[in-house]
Amino acid sequence: MSQKKILAVLGATGAQGGGLVRAILADPQGGFAARAITRNPDSPQARELAKLGAEVVAGDVDDEKSLERAFAGAHGVYAVTFYWAHFQPERELDEARKIAAAAKAAGVRHVVWSTLEDTRLRVPLADDRMPTLMGKYKVPHFDAKGEANRAFTEAGVPTTFLLTSFYWDNLIHFGMGPKAGADGVLAFTLPMGSAKLPGIAAGDIGGCAYGIFKRGGEFIGKTVGIAGEHLSGAEMAAALSRALGRPVRHDDVSPAAYRDFGFPGADDLGNMFQYKRDFEREFRAARDPAFARSLNPALQTFDAWLAANAARIPPA
Numbered sequence: 001m002s003q004k005k006i007l008a009v010l011g012a013t014g015a016q017g018g019g020l021v022r023a024i025l026a027d028p029q030g031g032f033a034a035r036a037i038t039r040n041p042d043s044p045q046a047r048e049l050a051k052l053g054a055e056v057v058a059g060d061v062d063d064e065k066s067l068e069r070a071f072a073g074a075h076g077v078y079a080v081t082f083y084w085a086h087f088q089p090e091r092e093l094d095e096a097r098k099i100a101a102a103a104k105a106a107g108v109r110h111v112v113w114s115t116l117e118d119t120r121l122r123v124p125l126a127d128d129r130m131p132t133l134m135g136k137y138k139v140p141h142f143d144a145k146g147e148a149n150r151a152f153t154e155a156g157v158p159t160t161f162l163l164t165s166f167y168w169d170n171l172i173h174f175g176m177g178p179k180a181g182a183d184g185v186l187a188f189t190l191p192m193g194s195a196k197l198p199g200i201a202a203g204d205i206g207g208c209a210y211g212i213f214k215r216g217g218e219f220i221g222k223t224v225g226i227a228g229e230h231l232s233g234a235e236m237a238a239a240l241s242r243a244l245g246r247p248v249r250h251d252d253v254s255p256a257a258y259r260d261f262g263f264p265g266a267d268d269l270g271n272m273f274q275y276k277r278d279f280e281r282e283f284r285a286a287r288d289p290a291f292a293r294s295l296n297p298a299l300q301t302f303d304a305w306l307a308a309n310a311a312r313i314p315p316a
């Protein structure tokens with residue numbers, strides 16, 4: 001019987017949780033075992049994790065009892081919710097409450113909660129620099145996570161609040177890669193002026209979370225932030241030019257223009273980039289790459305991520 005401490009991982013077949021499962025399995029002497037939670041243990045992704053050595057169990061963040069079962073006997077839980085699966089901040093808040101309650105019921109010793117800032121603490125709803133969305137949010141997918149922090153505190157579960165960063169993988173999966181303009185030149189749109197954007201390879205987040213679990217109780221009750229690198233739009237465009245072997249310019253539209261792009265969530269993301277621009281100092285200070293590297297020595301820079309992934313960015 002294994003004496004390893006079990007880390008139960010939500011989103012195990014996805015970006016953040018998948019990175020954590022792989023980090024645990026890559027360190028067989030580390031004292032932890034990976035329990036991958038999925039809605040569908042029979043999916044090819046789940047079977048792949050089982051083949052790599054993870055225990056695969058069923059669980060759904062909308063079903064508290066399933067979470068209690070999935071967390072039973074676990075030392076730690078990696079808690080992440082999936083805003084872009086439903087675009088409903090209240091539902092995300094409810095999912096976080098269910099995770100917190102299930103972790104409490106299961107007697108989990110350490111939850112790492114993947115969160116983001118409640119932007120309304122700096123941009124109250126009455127602040128008209130950006131529109132209020134869905135009645136009571138400025139950046140719905142941030143605000144719900146920040147508001148949900150309280151669910152963990154109030155449930156009394158030992159929690160580390162992990163502030164994540166913009167995935168560079170959005171250039172592949174979220175349609176944010178460079179696009180050819182009317183002049184045929186590739187342009188990378190980032191509505192942040194010369195402000196620097198903390199970014200990270202999505203798969204590296206899990207390695208940082210693993211570093212937090214390995215450090216024991218050190219970060220329980222604390223908020224920690226991670227990023228691979230902080231880069232301006234111009235710096236990202238220059239790195240893209242080098243990696244793609246053709247010129248890429250930074251297209252610095254206004255956040256208002258970005259909100260009007262019209263794709264689902266464009267208003268949320270326009271507000272998000274404006275928040276990151278207007279509160280650049282605070283937002284960056286919360287996400288120190290040197291600290292992230294101390295948790296995860298394999299943390300990639302944007303250049304390193306591009307070297308491995310530029311070919312996966314859809315052609316413009």
Ligand SMILES: NC(=O)c1ccc[n+]([C@@H]2O[C@H](COP(=O)([O-])OP(=O)(O)OC[C@H]3O[C@@H](n4cnc5c(N)ncnc54)[C@H](OP(=O)(O)O)[C@@H]3O)[C@@H](O)[C@H]2O)c1
Pocket residue numbers: 010011012013014015016017037038039040043046059060061062080081082083084085141164165166167168170
């Ligand atoms: N994109 C960014 O730049 C960025 C940056 C920071 C934070 N975030 C946040 O990251 C979160 C998403 O994390 P991610 O990118 O790791 O997700 P992801 O890659 O989209 O993976 C989600 C995985 O979670 C599982 N899942 C979906 N709905 C579920 C449910 N109801 N119950 C249990 N599991 C469920 C799915 O697995 P199964 O099908 O196997 O169940 C899926 O493989 C979002 O809330 C987003 O706001 C994103």
